[in-house]
Amino acid sequence: MKFDILTLFPGMFSGPFDESIIKRAKDKQLIDISLHNIRDWATDRHQTADDSPYGGGAGMVMKAAPLAAGIESIKSQSPLSTVVLTSPHGRRLTHSVAVELAEKPGLIIVCGRYEGIDERVRSIYAEDDISLGDFVLSGGEIAAMAIVDSVTRLIPGALGSIESAESDSFGDGLLEYPHYTRPPEFKGLTVPDALLSGNHELIRKWRRKESLRKTRALRPDLLSRALLTREDRKMLTEIEQESPHDM
Numbered sequence: 001m002k003f004d005i006l007t008l009f010p011g012m013f014s015g016p017f018d019e020s021i022i023k024r025a026k027d028k029q030l031i032d033i034s035l036h037n038i039r040d041w042a043t044d045r046h047q048t049a050d051d052s053p054y055g056g057g058a059g060m061v062m063k064a065a066p067l068a069a070g071i072e073s074i075k076s077q078s079p080l081s082t083v084v085l086t087s088p089h090g091r092r093l094t095h096s097v098a099v100e101l102a103e104k105p106g107l108i109i110v111c112g113r114y115e116g117i118d119e120r121v122r123s124i125y126a127e128d129d130i131s132l133g134d135f136v137l138s139g140g141e142i143a144a145m146a147i148v149d150s151v152t153r154l155i156p157g158a159l160g161s162i163e164s165a166e167s168d169s170f171g172d173g174l175l176e177y178p179h180y181t182r183p184p185e186f187k188g189l190t191v192p193d194a195l196l197s198g199n200h201e202l203i204r205k206w207r208r209k210e211s212l213r214k215t216r217a218l219r220p221d222l223l224s225r226a227l228l229t230r231e232d233r234k235m236l237t238e239i240e241q242e243s244p245h246d247m
Contacts, residue, residue, distance in 0.1 A: 002081060002106035002157060003033045004074045006067065008049060008113055010035040011142045022149060025158040033148065035076075040063070041069035047098050050114055055243035057115075067110065071125045081106030083127045084147070086140030087116070087140050088130030093143070097130070098150040109147060111140030173226035174215040177207040209235045 025031045039047035050060040082104045132143050152158050180191045194206035
């Protein structure tokens, strides 16, 4: 999959994109990431990419012309790629959105900065707007990193096994079950007996029930949207009976 990222600060990506899963995916040629400095398409000698807003007010606005030239240049080389703006106006990045984006041939991610980008760029070029949530970031670079990371994990071969992606939190609409490793006892706390039993069906049921328990306690809103089986609903009833006053 091809990722093209338009940014004023390409140096911000050197660490996150050179480590861990992203690096391994690049080494396996599962993904290709190209960073593009928006200022390269500015036409004045100062490579100006922002200007004061019409109507007055604080801050600066990213100019339309350099962004348009950059998007058109990249799009000419990757015509099937989808232009995505990182913006507080966008839909929130969720697991289902990441799955949708992972099915695209490529993404052209435009990192917003300052007060935002000239609205005409959105009107003409944007095919999607993505936000990380209802909080303020200094720019869209961190959002772009999150998009690349969440999408890359879904590409076959990027993780050690497909089960890793499928069992992650939100993979099935629920939070993931708790994890334990050696030693079996730590500071007086022990690993649940089910995980030490060697009984795969018992382990499966324990993990599913704990996933439901954690989701019910921390993100009950997810339960209303999750596809729950008859077994899931029975487990939820048991959880409610075990802890009737924790909601």
